[in-house]
Amino acid sequence: MPTEGTPSPAHRRSGEPTAADRPAPSAGLPALVAWHAARTPHALAVADGDSTLTYAQLVTAGRALAAHLRTHGVGPGDSVALLMPRCARTVVAQLALWWAGAVCVPLDPAHPRARSEALAAEAGATLTVGDSKLLESAALTGATLALPGEPLVDGDCAPAAEPGPDATAFIMFTSGSTGRPKGVAVPHSAIAELVSDPAYLTLTARDRVLFHSPMTFDASTFEVWGALANGAAVVVCTDERPSFEDLARHVERHGVTVAFFTTALFHQLAGRRSRIFSALRTVIVGGEAMSAHHARAVLRAFPWLELVNGYGPTEATTFTTSHRVTDADCDGQVPIGRSIAGAAVHLLDATGRPVEDGAQGELWIGGSRLAHGYTGQPELTAERFVQHPELGRLYRTGDLVSRRPDGLLDYHGRTDDQVKIRGFRIEPAEIEHALRERPEVADAAVTVHRPSPDDARLAAFVVAASGPVPRPDALRERLAAVLPAHLVPDEVRLIDALPLTPSGKVDRRALTDLVTTDAPGAPAGPLGPLEQAVAEIWSRSLGREVARADADFLALGGHSLLALAVTDDLHEELGVELTLADFFAAPTVAGHAALVERALLAAHSDLRPGAPEDTDAH
Structure with missing residues (x-):
């Protein structure tokens, strides 16, 4: 019997595409989407809140917008920056840019203007297109074009020539050790090979895939084009910073079946036995080492769940290896699996020779899904993308990995100072460079502090220049004006000198040892009942005692993921829902207690002084 949405032979019209024609x-991606539109035109392609696009509507809108872009000078090979909120129009715009022949350079609306302009310039973008309100508020200095508020449905809908397999689809940026972000040029064929009929997880035309990652994060490539390359639907989470509860409600409301979570987010959801897992069939996790404890807890609570541990850098198109996690895997380290979808992995020693099973070696990636390199940085491209005399073109990851006798790979860390925090790849040197640019800073070093296995925080140590001593909160504010949020240290500490190893390098382990619990402050009075409740919730998430009404969440090392944990606990224990905007507008214990009190009074208006008495007659 034919599956839903697939015409039976008796009803198939002459010339209609079949599976053999795929x-x-x-x-490339546009051709795959167009094929699904011709085969199942009325199938759901994108769901955005209460609005939807079928495959036919998506293709029509994409081709019409491509024609609109061409009339405004967008042509083959142009790099065009895209500044839009996460929504259905974002998917249409990406498709339209490709049909106009352009390269898409995603920008994050949450990034500072200086950062967005620097990334657009680094990518060689000649134009920034996007949402009119975002373009207006960003006030970018280069050429801009506001896109129509609704998908176009008419005009010259004939697309330009399909982009070739080697044409660049995206330029996505990762942190750079020199202080200069690296723009990774990812070709169409690499993305299409990753997402077309994937064997590393279950993804069919019946599925709905959650799109909740920032466009600038390469996981969004899988979320959007993994769905559309397989005839499935993209379910867009339009909340800029959804809470755990927001995500669960969104998944339940729209029938999402497949989702990607960063490892840090997965750990938080797993620790809470979030009901989000009860609605999903497949979860792929990546970004950092997966906790066996959390993986086992989720698999035992939700035994039907297909849990996939994914690994891979942007330079090799999102996922290079994967492993379907079983309960038995959780007896030890969860492996990162085997190579997938055209990728090839090699474990080599310092001389470029293979290492034996069980020995640690640097992971070099080959195969058909490598990026072209780093835009505008030929020397760095030549350094990281190497022509191996026997194995061909390879990307040096800097990751230390070992191979088990059965072929599964285990991750063991880095050969350099690069770190992964909350799914983001971070070069501490990029933050250090931004700090040293400040005239009040003589030197700086950045390290990672892990107060608990599920929490990693950036800590910056600053040696002040001669003159007025800078305030740590002022330095954080100045960094936030030029760096994205994930690169702003959670804590800034002033020290007299950076500790050094005998070889003269910064002793980062000694710096980590300097991170201690709360420094003593002025005597604090007793906390009120609501303040005490808030302080206890903070203490659990922050991993340190909080006993002051004026304690500041950010100053204590709090960050956005921990804020989600706190708002979730406030909802569970006190019955109130705080948005992250409210959370960060008053980030003290006293401020949160006041918000909780206001929310409780609003929910129980009959408890407010002077509330009218119940006059209902019986």
């Missing part, structure tokens, strides 16, 4: 991944 384009090869080398045809």
Whole structure:
């Protein structure tokens, strides 16, 4: 019996595409989407709140917008920056840019203007297109074009020539050790090969895939184009910073079946046995080492769940290896699995020779899904993308990995100072460079502090220049004006000198040892009942005692993911829902207690002084 949305032979019209006609991944993403539109035109393609687009509507809108872009000078090979909120129009715009022949350079609306302009310039973008309100508020200095508020449905809908397999689809940025972000040029064929009929997880035309990652994060490539390359639907989470409860409600409301979570977010959801897992069939996790404890807890609580541990850098198109996690895997370290979807992995020693099973070696990646390199940085490209005399073109990851006798890979850390925090790849040197640019800073070093296995925080140590001593909160504010939020240290500490190893390098382990619990402050009075309740919730998430009404969440090392944990606990224990905007507008114990009190009074208006008495007659 034919599956839903697939015409039976008796009803199939002459010339209608069949499964045998499916384009090869080398045809590129637009061709795959167009094929599904011709085969199942009325199937759901994108769901955005209460609005939807079928495959036919998506293709029509994408081609019409491509024609609109061409009339405004967008042509083959142009790099065009895209500044839009996460919504259905974002998907249409990406498709339209490709059909106009352009390269898409996603920008994050949450990033500072200086950062967005620097990334657009680094990518060689000649134009920034996007949402009119965002473009107006960003006030970018280069050329801009506001896109129509609704998908276009008419005009010259004939697309330009399909982009070739080697054409660049995206330029996505990762942290750079020199202080200069690296723009990774990812080709169409690499993305199409990753997402076309994937064997590393279950993804069919019946599925709905959650799109909740920032466009600038390469996981969004899987979330959007993994769905559309397989005839499935993209379910867009339009909340800029959804709470745990927001995500669960969104998944339940729209029938989401497949989701990607960063490892840090997965750990938080797993620790809470979030009901989000009860609605999902497949979860793929990546970004950091997966906790066996959390993986086992989720698999035992939700035994039907397909849990996939994914690994891979942007330079090799999102996922290079994967492993379907079982309960038995959780007896030890959860492996990162085997190579997938055209990727090849090699474990080599310092001389470029293979290491034996069980020995640690640097992971070098080959195969058909490598990026072209770093835009505008030929020397760095040549350093990281190497022509191996026997294995061909390889990307040096800097990751230390070992291979088990059965072929599964285990991750063991880095050969350099690069770190992964909350799914983001971070070069401490980029933050250190931004700090040293400040005239009040003589030197700086950044390290990672892990107060608990599920929490990692950036700590910056600053040696002040001669003159007025800078305030740590002022330095954080100045960094926030030029760096994205994930690169702003959670804590800034002033020290007299950076500790050094005998070889003269910064002793980062000694710096980590300097991170202690709350410094003593002025005597504090007793906390009120609501303040005490808030302080106890903070203490659990922050991993340190909080006993002052004026304690500041950010100053104590709090960050956005911990804020989600706190708002979730406030909802569970006190019955109130705080948005992250409210949370960070008053980030003290006293401020949160006041918000909780206001929310409780609003929910129980009959408890407010002077509330009218119940006059209902019986």
